[in-house]
Amino acid sequence: MVLEFSEDVVDIRAQYPLLPTSDLQQIAHARSIRYPKFAGTAHPYVLATDFLVTYKASNGTTQLAARTVKYNDALEPSKSLERTLQKLEIERCF
DSSP: OGGGGOTTEEEEEEEEEOOOHHHHHHHHHHTTOOOOBOTTSSOBOOOEEEEEEEEEOTTSOEEEEEEOOOOGGGGSSSHHHHHHHHHHHHHHHO
16 A cells, blocks of 8 residues: 555554544435444444544644545446445545
């Protein structure tokens, strides 16, 4: 991964949870997106971003950047594409 070799990258956290879940549920509700729940329950998933990167900015401070990575086939037209895009929209807004 390119991030590993960048001198500006201080830390890389994988599958970083997006919390609190209530904030994500509000985002989903405001956009008329059904928030993901465990099958057969009312328990919401804890969504996660693939990578949370801490890097040195040009002004000497550290900044955070969330990065999501998907395989090409996850973005091919299918029944699950719309749902994938909905979850990505919740993450983007968060």
